[in-house]
Structure formats: structure tokens, C-alpha cells
Amino acid sequence: MRAKLKWEKSFLKDMEKEEGQEPHPHVVILPIPAQGHVKPMLKLAELLSHSSCRVTFINTEYVHTTFLSSVDIHAFSRRFPKFRFVSIPDGLPPDSPRSGKGIFDVLFSLRDTAKAALLEVLVSLRQPPTCIIADGIMCCAAIEAGEEFGVPVLAFRTYSACCTWTYFHLSMLLQEGEVPLQDKDMDQLVTCISGLENVLRRRDLPSICRIDRVDDPLYTFFITQALAMRRASALILNTFEELEAPILFKLGSIFSKIYTIGPLHVLSNVRIKDDNLTTLASTKSIRWQEDKGCITWLDSHPPKSVVFVSFGSLVTFTCEQMLEFWHGLVNSGKPFLWVIRSDSIVGDDDPRTTLIDLEELAKDKGLIVSWAPQEKVLAHSAVGAFLTHSGWNSTLESIYAGVPMICWPAWGDQQVNSRCVSDVWRVGFDMKDGCHRSIVEKMVRDLMNDKREEIMKSMEVLSRTAQQSVKEGGSSYFNLEKLIEYIKSIHLKKL
Template identity: 50%
Template structure:
């Protein structure tokens, strides 16, 4: 008597950082909903923080033994708030620990396919000879990936390294972005010399995308279709399946999802927001990795208070670089914050952005934050920090018309003026544009939408891999 074969077994391996783990856990649950089995590789530090601050463990037990975490011990667990620290993690700590672990798992665990964070290239080498297809998942935008991929061409054209100091000079040799891209909009490591470790690493791993069986992108065709088409010339098998958090909510009838946060969320902010008028509050968060100097903190604080707008501001414990002993806060800032501000260590960001009181988002434009703002129709004020954030912020302003970009400035008067432009002078213009994009984002993850269809295609393709390996 024939027995039904077991479901395909997918090994998922994210880079150990908040934005990467969050989005790849969303993907995990979507694949679990499609009846696949999942093993999720996670660092000991991230596994512990998920257990402390979320319900993800109990949430995923409802998949009846088809999901498990495999904890990785021995990884570097310090800050990753610069390009250089990220490079060391990618090039040194991760391969040393993960290569032997991956090799054992691919041989002994009957893995159908490996979905790996595309910021890491070494899993491609580990999988060679095992017969296990490797799918790259890039947790950044398509526009950032295309910029990364195009760096060798920018070097050949003479656009890199920069000659002179004019960051507003146009970059006309990056196909698909000729009309609006400036030097300052390229990823942060492009401002270094060509021997910079991060730059060389990004070139290498981005080009390795072509070696993967397929490429997954947390985006949707209506948002980044023209740029996806550029990437597709080099990586023909692409699945655009985002926005993942919206896709998961659309596919999960219970609407119960886990926050996947590696930080403890202060939900008292929702009660504070409940007392505010619709679209009156500026939400401020620079994500999980950005750090600022005390001087920058003061400029932002003055700009927020002087704007006259109510503001909800996420101040992580490690947000401010500790290099001086001056902690005195000016009286006018204390009083302005008491009247209009609310400061917390971390928030349930999806809930905050969905709150009717939030009228704009002052953001670093990490990709998860950008997508979450897009889905909820919240205009953005961009202050990018590093890596992909520079190019995301340019698309927010110049292409999608969803807000204004303040990159490379940190001046209280500019901050105040930009807030007033987005929340007063051009308020309706940005709201209308954001509402239009939010509708498209929701349509794409529902039946008949492009991301909906692409996810179905991905699941069927993984199931065929399982059949082929029998």
C-alpha cells in the first residue's frame, strides 16, 4: 500500500539581525500555511530574545510539528551598527560557525531546498554537490539590490570612485535610475575607496545571486516592477512576494501573527495614540541598528519640539553613542516633550503605523519600515543611515512621491521645516499618493494579485523539487 510522501522540508537561514529575522519568519509562516515543513536557523542571542519578547514560539506550535528552530551557538553577538561590523560578521564569524553546521544539515536532514539570506554567499558553496537547490532571499528593496549589483558597471563607467566632493552630481550610468539618481543616493559604502572591504564584499555577494536557483524579493511589481525587470535580465527566476507582513495577514484567516521583535515592545504608546486626533502624530524611529551622536539627538529633539506636532519617538537604550558625560536636557525640550511628546524604548511598529492618529513617519528607511509605512498609507520623512537606506529614501521622494528625503543633514531648522511641509503644506498631496500605493500593496497580496500568484508559484516549485529528489 502506497503511503503519501512527507511534505518538502525547507531549511531557512537568515542573517542574524532584526530586519532579516523578522521578514524571514514571515516567509516561514507563509510556507507553513502552504503545508511545507520548515527548519529555521537562528543565533542563540536572537532565539533567546524571541522567547523573551514575543509569542513566536507558542504561535508556531500550531503547525503540528512541521516547524522547528535550530539554534546556532558561537556567533559574534556585538553591535552591527556600521558597514565594517556587518562585513566582519558576514566574512568571518558566520562562515566559521555555519559552514560545518550547514554541511551536516544538508546531508542528514533530508532538505528539499535551502532558502538563505542573500547577504551571505558561502551557503552556495556548501550546497554544491548535495543536490539541494539554493534560493536567495534578499531582505532589501529591489532598487537597492540593483544598485549593489551595478557597482562594477559604475566603476567601469568612472562613476566610482567619486571625483570631487559634489554629492548632488547625477549618476547616469545606472540603468533604470538615470533620471533621478545622485551620488548621495548610492549605498553608503560607495563613498569609500574601491579597496573598502564592505564594497568588495557587496560586489561579490550580489553577483553570486546569479548562481542561485531562484531569487525571492520582499517587494511587489506595482512598486518596483521596472527595477525587477532590470534584475531579471541577470536572474531570470524571480519571485516578488511582498509585502510579506501584509501577505501573511491576508493568507492567515485568524489574523493572529507574532511581532517577531528582538526588542521588548512598550504597548502603552497605543493608549497615548488613542487620545490624539487623526493623522496628527509624527512617529519617529530609526530601527534596530542606527546610532546617533548626542549632538544629532539634540538637533532632532529641537526640530521635533519646534514643529509643534505631537510625536511618538522610539529611543533605544543603545541609540545614542556614549562618548560624553553631558546628559542635561534643555528646559524647553523637557517642557515641549511633556506637552506633545511620548518616548519609548521600542514599539509594536505595525500597530503604530496602522493607528489612525499617525500622520507621518520619520524613518531611517530600512526596508521593513518602508514597506510597513507603504501598506498603511503613511507619508515618510527620510533620514537614511547606511547600506540600502540611502537609495530607498531617494525612491520614497523622487519615484513613489511618498514623502521627503533629509539625507546627509541633521539640522533642527531643516527637521522642523520638513515636518511642517509633509504634515501641513503638502499634507493632502502626500496622503493621496500614500493612499494610492497602500491600495496597490493590499491588492497584490490578495487573490488575483501578482504577489499572491508568485507565492503560489514558489510553493508549487518547491513541491516539485521534493518530487524530483525522490
């Protein structure tokens, strides 16, 4: 009651400040602190702000500090005067690792601390929020806080519809004995997920299914988040209807309102096309400085001749795995642009020595950079294939650009995505659970030469559909309009 009273006083002050005008809808956005999640949610936040919503975007203190150092916050504030960044602690010591498997420690810590931190933010707001848009992996904290304050929560799942549907079956996978996967035939089809019974093998299930015991805490965590997500008033997905229509229909059995608004990285550019896109915070990397010189390097290569290699912001490798990829790429005879982060290599060997050795070996064969402007790279005419970890943002960016993929998934949703790329949409190859140099070489050669024509037939159709979806009149463009209308309808009910 004390918190609600404070809200009412703040609301009256805002009304006076607006000189009798109705205040704009106020949306609070809560992502998990990983680049692949922050980026699409920030794209949506900018789109909502562009449509005259007030936005409060909540990062963890760690992300807030590192991310905003790369953003011209004054230019951003001039562009989006109703947009505010705030931060909450993630509950971990400053020197705790937050990449690689360290992200799981962050999730467990936020599970215990996020609700209280979110409540503190909500109480401090001058204008009460119209709604909360929370990452699907933050739904427990958001739903509980939202219910306490009478604020509806919309779940934004930054995964594909196929993977989102799979996560709603985690309990069933336990009941059917599919999980744990230990000592099972990994190529056996999983038949208990309706709509995907002829698609997913055991090895294609999300990485959290690779557990040793039924009470694994990480598996339990995701079951709990999926259960909380069912209480959300709507589901937002960074996908487009034409890509995943059958599974979207299945998700309709859980959510009465589903808004597919992807590929968000393009929809943002389309909707904010008349403005200076360099002021958008969503175009910035959270932790790494982009090497824009790689675009000049690409300019010197013929069309469709280069393999772009990037495994995202969290995936790590042993030195042995790196060398297998290296030999496979070199043996393929194709030039490559390879992103290797400073924290990519783990293990007993000195990663700096390995990276220096690889950079020296790469001369005349390829280019290694610490980070790249991925959307620009994929759109470059010289790029003919993408060796990727199959993160959902990367998958959508590749589909939109029409670049076929070789998928080497590591964890999370990536196993599901890579299976869909190879066996549902047929726009690439799935190389999960192995990276021997001979396999890497063969897949690069097949995708760039022998089987390219077959793959490109599917990719060209899918790419055109993705491009159409974000244009005015397209499915994602229309669904964003519907989402904005829904948020405004919630706001009007509160007045």
C-alpha cells in the same frame, strides 16, 4: 559522500515514519542576524509552514537566545508542528557589539564561518532539504553548501528591487570611476545603472559606496555576495510588482524566476487569517520589549496629528544629532511618538543622561518609548507622518498604511529607498546627509500641512495598490502560490 549517505538513511527513516506517505517539502531558511532581515524571512517561513512545508530556520546563537526568549515556543510549535529553529555560532565573542556598525563585524565573521556551520546543520537533518532559501547577503555560504549537496538555493533579497539591481552594479560603479565617492560632486546623477540613470545621484548610492579606496573590504564583500547570488535558482523579493515593475523587468535578465511577495507583513496576516496571530514568532521583536502603552497615548490625539519617529533596530546617533531632531520636532508644534532604543545614542556623552533629559523635555510635547509595535502605530488614525531611517520593512509598512514619510537614511539600502520615496513614488521627503533642526521643522510642517495634499494623492494610490496586491487574486498573493508550487516541483523531482 558520507553526508549524502547519512541523508539517504534519514530519508528512509522518515518514509517509514510517514507510513508510506510522501514526506512534505523541507525548506531550510538562512537569514543574516539583523531584525530587518530575520523578520521578513520568518514571515515567509511561517507562510511555507502554513502550506504544509517542513521548515528549518537557522539563526545565530546570539539571535536565537535573545529572540526565542520573547516567543511562546510551545504555542508556536503547536501551531507549526513541522517548524524547527536551530542555531549556528556567528564566530564572535559574546560581548562583541552586534548593533550599529557592529553588524559589519558579524557579516565578516559569518563570511568565514557560515559555510562550515551550515554544512553541519544540513548533515544533521533527519530529512534532506528540498531547497535552501538564503538571505542575499548569505549567498556565498549557501550557494557553496547547496552545490556541494545538490540542493538548489533560492535567494531572498530583503531589499527593494531598485536597491537589489543597484548592488548588481557595484563592480561597474568601480569601473566607471563613480566609486570611491570621496571628493566628488554628490549631487551628480549616476548614469551607468540602466533603468535608474535619471534617478540616482551619487549621494543616493548605497552607503557602502562611501569608501576611501577601491579595495575596501566591505565593498568587496558585497560584490562577492552579489556574484554568488547570480547562481541562485530563483529570486524572492519583499515587494509588489506594481511598485517596481520596470526594475523587476531588468532583474529578469539575471533570474528566470522572480517571486515578488510583499508587503510580507500583510500577506502573512491575510494567508493565516483564521489562526491566532499572537502565536506567530514573526510578530515578536528580536531584542526589545514593545511599549504597547503608546497605543493608548495615540488614542488621545486627533486624526493625522502625530509624527511617528523611529530609526529602526540598528541606526545609532550622536547626542548632537538627537538634539537636532528634538528641537526640530518641538519647533514644528506637532506632537510626536519617538522610539529611542537603549543603544541608540553613541559618543563620549553618557547616553543614559541624554535619554533621561530628552524624556523629561518631552513632557506635554511628545512621548518617548524604547520600542513600539510599529505596524499598529502606523495603522493608527492619529499618525499623520513617519520620520524614518528608510529601512525597507519600514518603507513597505508605511506605504501599506498610507502614511507619508520623511526619510533620514543611515546605511545599506536606505539611501536608495529614500530617493525612491521622494523622487520616484513621490510619497515623502528625502532628508539624507543632514538633520539640522530647521530642516526637520520645515519638513514636518510641509508634510503635515503645506504640501500634504500633493503627497497624499500619490500615497493613496500606492497604498491601495499595495493592499490589493496581497488580497486573493492580487499579484503578491498569486506569486506566493507560484513560489510554493515551485518548491513542491523541486520536491517531486527528488522523490
